[in-house]
Amino acid sequence: MRLRPGLIADYRDDVAVFRSNVARFWFAVLLVAVVVLGLGGTLPLIPGLVDFTLTGDLLLIAVTAVFASIGAIGLNIVTGFAGQVSLGHAFFLGVGAFTGAILGGTEVTRQVVDLSTGQFVERTMLVGYDLDLIIWLPAAGLAAAFMGLIVAPVAFRLRGLYLAFVTLGLVFIGEHVFREATVLTGGVGVGRPTGVPSLFGLRFDEAGEVFGIFLSKHQKLFFLGLALLVVLGFVAKNLARSRVGRALAAIRDRDIAAEMMGIPLARYKMIAFVVSSFYAGVAGALLYTAVGQLEPGSFNLLLSIEFIAMVLIGGVATVSGSIMGAVFITFLPRLVKWLAGFWMFGFISDSPTGGLVTLAQMELILFGGLIVVFLILEPLGLYGIWIRIRNYWKAWPFSY
Amino acid sequence: GDDDAETTTTTAATTTTVAGTTAATTTLPPEPEVAFDLGVTPSPCADAVNEGNGCIYLGVISDLTDGPFAPLGVPLTQAQEDFWAEVNAAGGIDGWDVVITAENTIDAHYDPTQTAEGAVTLADRVLGLAQSLGTPQTLGALPTLVEGDIVAAPATWFSGWAFTDVDAGLIMESGAPYCFEAMNGMEGLYDLRGGTPFTWALVAFPGDYGGDYGAGAKIAAAQLGLGDPVAEILQIPVSFGGSVAETVPALLAAQPDVIVMVTGPTEMAQVAGGLFQNGMTSFQILGAGPTWNVALKGNADLMPLLEAVYVGTSPWAGWDTDTEGHAAMRAAAENHGRTPSGSYVAGWTWQYPWLALLTEAIASGDLTRSNVAAIAATLEDIDYQGILPTRTYAGTPNDHVVRSTFLNQADADTSDGLNPLTDAFVGTIAADFDLAAPCFVG
Amino acid sequence: MTQFLQALVNGVSLASIYALIALGFVIIYKSMQVLNFAQPALLLLGGYWVLYFATVWGWAFPLAIVVGALFAAATGVIVERTTLRPMVGKPVFAVAILTIGLNTVISVIALDLMGVEIRQMGDPWGFGFVEFGGLNIAHRQIAAIVAVAVLVGLLLAFFKYSRLGLAMRATAFDQEVALTQGVSVSTVFALSWAIAAVLAMFGGVFLGSGVGFERSAAVTALKALPVVVVGGLDSIAGAIVGALLVAVSETLAATYQPEYAPFLGKGFSQLVPYVVMLLVLLFKPYGLFGTKEIERV
């Protein structure tokens, strides 16, 4: 039987992630494009493409963006889908990051002076268990999810900004604990190396050949992140269009009415926090692997805010919006650097430190300014822009 | 051009060979034999002084806007820009100019993660780092540096840089490590106070800066018979959300004679101010090099009080000192409209090893990073134009580590706010200390 | 005992600074239901104006304060006009994030003006202190407490006797309704920003007096956040009570915790505001004096 494309024959198709071949086609195109971007200079077969691919620091940012996307999806689950504004995302990211670093990292010892003898003795500075990624990554997610489980009952009592503040308090408590537990975290201003991303012996933090293609460590991490993102993205999407997702949306929009539809508020708020924190934990554990270094102070209010900005600028309550937002915010400093280099900003001095405004200052101004301008011009976020573009092109090239 | 060369004779002196070939290199392309890979271009730098010279790019990772050492990071970085501008103005190094561009200057806010990220960002853009500020920060970036054979001059005096197993031979430190600076400081202060024992407190940043200096102070205190500190306070940088709110009451309660402050200038000023405001005046502060900043002398309320209590150590002499290097530095600062500061001296001084390294690498005909790194590990005869004694990186730490320190007093009448109390000296404790591992106290 | 009283005195003077900043948050929240994360930047810029007039131009300190307040108010109004006005009717969370962007921009400008070093405020108090029964009370602490008392009195009178107070609250709850009642929502917004900016300026002045003014003042400004939550986001009285509660707990913790509860870790006193906030919210979900959100079906 030949069906008219686009005709929905089954209710299942109606709620499918891709509702048409057009959508499927474009997703495939996007995925291939991203893979090509990541492969970079290693794909000599298509010489012309090399110029468009990511290398060097761009690739580093891309890796971060992919991992950040996972975290942003997590935040969108609790804040976008369930409407529980959380400023505590940095805390969950931190829990994941340090769990990953402890389980997947290496023990560090150091010679220190024993004052009584004047001799050097060895002391453990950092604990580490050298476990495989297959263990430490899920463990990082679970550790964060467990924290989410603990926080959820508190969140249940609070609304709006007051909830936001409790979660903000979490960030400060987290920072304090991270800062104090120096054998676990290295301490503030010092930090420790991240967990070693090694999956069954395949090292993602070292360059090497995979399936016959030589990949740099950042390329490897990029593809690892991409694979995880696709999986976790679909999981989130499934969740959103399930009874759970609808229940979360109901709680967000009208919690009292939701309860009278038979939705237990406490349980669902807990689910939202747990799932969201799991994503945060996974993202946190991976976020700094490309740089290789973690610092307790990184998991601060600013990081939480960056993630809120990702969700907001990307698009609230959408998975693809989360990704767009994460990519945008992660690339923004770089974009700003590039913008700042233009002649129009000629008043920026060539010297890194002198002049009316330095490059570093200009970067910050543009960063803040772009967020302001963006929110004024496009409150619906990148996802909103995307929908508008999509509606414009609708089904091309399958339009008929 | 010639006139300029005249006014910067001191710099030209270090690059006599370059000056001699200037005329020739301006018309000829750089030696084709010189091999290079990343961070080096045979084409001239943008806005090059010497159109015919090739270009060597150096990167900087510093604290420029809102970290605890931003007051130091800015003049430090400026000094390094100026250093190379002077070298280039004098014709460059044997056909090569050296630049630190705005693009290659990264503000890492004294954050190890951002420093590491900065290293990755710069990894395929520069030959090496003219500056990497902060000890834990530089340690965080080290894996990336090792991976890319990237040599760096640190803006830190960590004792670990003397060890090849710590720094992979890539870090070109200058001056005495914190550990020795603290030993000398304690010993010097002990002598200044007439050899009578005193009680002391330690206020230190977390990490190797605080740890290293603190270790030196403790080792010295043990040997001087001063005993343990009456208060030992880990001070989190104010810009990291730390506060002196606990430090001040703790010091008020402990009433130490001497407070060893291994912090940034802000924390030191706030602690001192807090103590004054609570009526505590009979104490002395022993500060490390980074604890002082020239801007403190502009505070008309605080400075008179500080003059009475503040003694600071430094690995080299201050702004107004009369050496060839200091004179060259002052001339450069004047050329570029910079104000005097201790940090400027430091930034300037740290570039001498790079000058020596580049000169030798160019002479060897190989500017690839691996070769540059190999030379750096055992570089010898580094001439500091009198700011420091000539030094080497070859041999064991005990062979080449520098142990001399200056002791200074806060003084509003000097250019950088510090007045030397001593010449360079090596105390007996520092002289005898066996540097078998990086200093750190358990 | 002296130690305890001293901690108490220090707590009260710290509270006066927190209260100034917290009131700025409250006023903007009252009119827009927005948390103004740009408050720290306004504090930096406001403090800078005073510092500039008092030290660079060498004006008398009171004159510097008055002109500084005018500049601060103007800054607040300009910011509101240019960036907040187009956001009328947009989701409050978007507006809150926008203020974060603003904070970045204004901070950079303020810091560029200030430079990275610690700067003298030009205040007349210096390190002077009075001794009082074994306690040392700094002149600047006394000044801060007095200034807060006066400013709070003025504000309370304003909300009580001017119809703008009610208009502000109405605007916060429902802008459309406020409009239909003839309230000029834009005047309300501009006014609240001007007031908040002036309060932030005073916060900056007292933070910067004595040791000097520098970037980390912005960090202190953020500590006013738990203060407003403890008091209730929209309560002026709450901001004062919250400030006292938070600041006194903080100074007491700073004095006693390292000795009596060292296991809580170093720098714990900095965490105390948030711990107090959590404890309060556990029992009072809308802070001590916050308006309860009305829910009815």
Next chain:
Amino acid sequence: MRARLLHEILPAAEADGSPLLEIEDVHLSFAGVKAIDGVTLTVRRGEVFAVIGPNGAGKTSIFNCISGVYHPGRGSIRFGGRDIIGMRPDRIADLGVARTFQNIELFPQLTVLDNLMLGRHQHLHYGTPAAMIRFGRAAREEARNREVVEGIIEFLDIQQHRKSFVAMLPYGIQKRVELGRALAMAPKLLLLDEPAAGMNLEETEDMARFITDIRHELGIGILLVDHDMHMVMDLADTVLAIDFGRPIAVGTPREIQANQDVIRAYLGQEHAVADPGGAA
């Protein structure tokens, strides 16, 4: 005519007139205000029971007590024989109580379909892990329940609004969607709080028709509150009039319309003019 009747989509009850909801001497007050003051009533299967009374009389409060949002200070509420006082609202909903609200409480950012699917929440039997994977059970359950929802959409004649976000819909349609959402819960007892408020005549007629059909085809109990006397009197089997939370009269619509207390407190003398079908 409709292709399917409601009882082909939703489980129907035996309209045997047996008691479904029994409220006895319920009292509720808020900070001194007596919202409910000794209300007693029984709703039977297959019956439309109306509560009328002036604004602020406590009608909505009675609904809120039944749904578990308010907790009466005294009295008992039994549903299907079980005491439901103190139960959480979601548990009460699970027992088979569904309602609409005086001020529409739809989920504005969801589509009509999703709002109705939310009504099916308790009938979708799969957990969070299954939701994340979605293969198998979750997908099957979704499809099965979707069919029920489509049936209700058809019944309410809102097919063309299926995918619209409810916030964009006209008021009258929103009221209908809200009824649909309550229906989707397959309730045993339906609480309707002013279903015709703000509706024009045409829409009120539609609403009346839906209520009649639900009652006839499903045989469930319906508790109705509305100020449209014309509709209430036409649809209700029993009417309870309350004032200041106190019952003032109970009886058939005719009896109530003739009751002087009710006329004085609620209907007003003039109402007979505007409502010629009223009291004889």
Next chain:
Amino acid sequence: MLALKNVEVVYSDVILVLRGISLEVPDGKIVALLGANGAGKSTTLRAISGLLDVHRGDLTKGQITLDEHRIDHLPPAKVVKLGIGQALEGRRILAELTVEENLRLGAHTARKTLDVNLARVYELFPQLKERPRFTAGYLSGGQQQMLAIGRALMSSPRFLLLDEPSLGLAPLLVQQIRDIIVEINRQGTGVLLVEQNATMALSIAHHGYIMETGKIVMDKPARELLDDEDVREFYLGLSSEGSKSFAEVKHYRRKKRWLS
């Protein structure tokens, strides 16, 4: 006189909601505006009071005048000052404020007459007078409606725009509100009354407009409307056979004449 001429309103730059509305409210008269849900009645009121901006709406054509002076595109605060008060659809009382605070807010532009007006409102609505300090959000629906109307009266408007004031009110109260509107009008205020309760509206209005999908389809003195066959069937529920029972409503209906 308040007049709209050929007013067109577009929401979000694309959704055309009013397609050339012309309407007049003479001083001291009650004008009823009837129409199905979504016809654009509330939009018409928003256009007058300057509230379109809030809803991303724009008046793209036509003009609104008050005594020959253009008032379209004026900010809402100005419109109120010129003497046009409005009670929004859905009550919109400020839930967190007290009853009296809500009323005081209504007097924002008329501070001098506050006491007089307050007394007048309390006289009109004794239920409000009983609890001036009650949190408005906990009032019952009908009490909230009284508060909303009362608040609009606090600015002593020349013209009062009422959007479905009878919504959710008990029959007795509908009668009271009706009387109150008449009373307000008698005191000299022109009223533009948007209503679903056509019986009530037409019983007191001097003139009536009927609106369908953004257009005025009929416009007659109220008395004539009451006699119109379509109006009787579709708005008043009075067909030629008299009123029918809701229990026996038909599933299909006669077409409205103006739609053909």
